[in-house]
Amino acid sequence: MHRRTIGSSVLLVLYVMWSGAAFAAASAPVAMPSAMDERIRACTSCHGVQGQGLNNDYFPRIAGKPADYLFNQLTAFRDGGRTYPPMGYLLAFLPDDYLRKISQYFADLQPPYPDADHTDVPAATLAAGERLVTHGDPARKIPACIACHGSRMTGTQPGIPGLLGLHASYIAGQMGTWRSGTRHALAPDCMHTIAIKLSDKDITAVSSWLARQPRPADPRPAASAAGPLPLACGSQPQ
Numbered sequence: 001m002h003r004r005t006i007g008s009s010v011l012l013v014l015y016v017m018w019s020g021a022a023f024a025a026a027s028a029p030v031a032m033p034s035a036m037d038e039r040i041r042a043c044t045s046c047h048g049v050q051g052q053g054l055n056n057d058y059f060p061r062i063a064g065k066p067a068d069y070l071f072n073q074l075t076a077f078r079d080g081g082r083t084y085p086p087m088g089y090l091l092a093f094l095p096d097d098y099l100r101k102i103s104q105y106f107a108d109l110q111p112p113y114p115d116a117d118h119t120d121v122p123a124a125t126l127a128a129g130e131r132l133v134t135h136g137d138p139a140r141k142i143p144a145c146i147a148c149h150g151s152r153m154t155g156t157q158p159g160i161p162g163l164l165g166l167h168a169s170y171i172a173g174q175m176g177t178w179r180s181g182t183r184h185a186l187a188p189d190c191m192h193t194i195a196i197k198l199s200d201k202d203i204t205a206v207s208s209w210l211a212r213q214p215r216p217a218d219p220r221p222a223a224s225a226a227g228p229l230p231l232a233c234g235s236q237p238q
Contacts, residue, residue, distance in 0.1 A: 129209030
């Protein structure tokens with residue numbers, strides 16, 4: 001589906017649900033829906049009824065990710081650290097407490113993962129992706145993805161997301177925004193530090209390999225990192 005069509009559809013949902021928010025914000029605190037099913041309706045209309053994600057590049061899986069990570073993303077969209085107009089419009093007038101409740105709701109869900117990607121990718125590309133994910137590239141000071149995201153790649157509490165159940169094109173797109181600086185995280189922005197060292201071939205290799213990995217027996221994020229992170233990261237205080 002064309003990005004403009006997707007954006008228009010999302011904006012229609014947001015208009016129906018939140019048309020009074022901007023007016024109310026100008027004169028009084030916004031009255032928030034009390035029932036959780038009302039709070040998450042705008043989320044599930046794009047990310048799936050359980051946050052499992054949809055079969056496209058724009059609406060990834062959000063279920064089961066650490067609550068702090070989800071909260072950081074919501075505030076980033078609201079405050080300008082990430083840019084996608086429909087998300088910005090949705091979140092513009094929502095307070096932190098409201099966003100924390102939504103984040104915890106989706107963090108507690110674990111719907112089934114989608115089928116792994118099986119499109120044709122050269123074996124050498126997949127092998128290169130596996131090396132970067134599991135070992136990194138010490139010569140270029142690129143740490144292994146699993147050093148932060150966990151050996152099972154399901155993320156680490158409280159603020160590092162899992163890498164499984166995402167489309168290769170989505171992963172590659174996000175790595176591109178980290179590299180270009182159009183996506184920002186809490187300082188120090190460790191993902192930007194890593195992404196600027198990656199070539200297009202590196203990003204293709206990593207995203208292609210990750211998209212082919214099966215669901216782990218335990219999809220929950222690790223309770224804590226196995227050791228110190230390889231570099232300072234503002235979203236994961238140590």
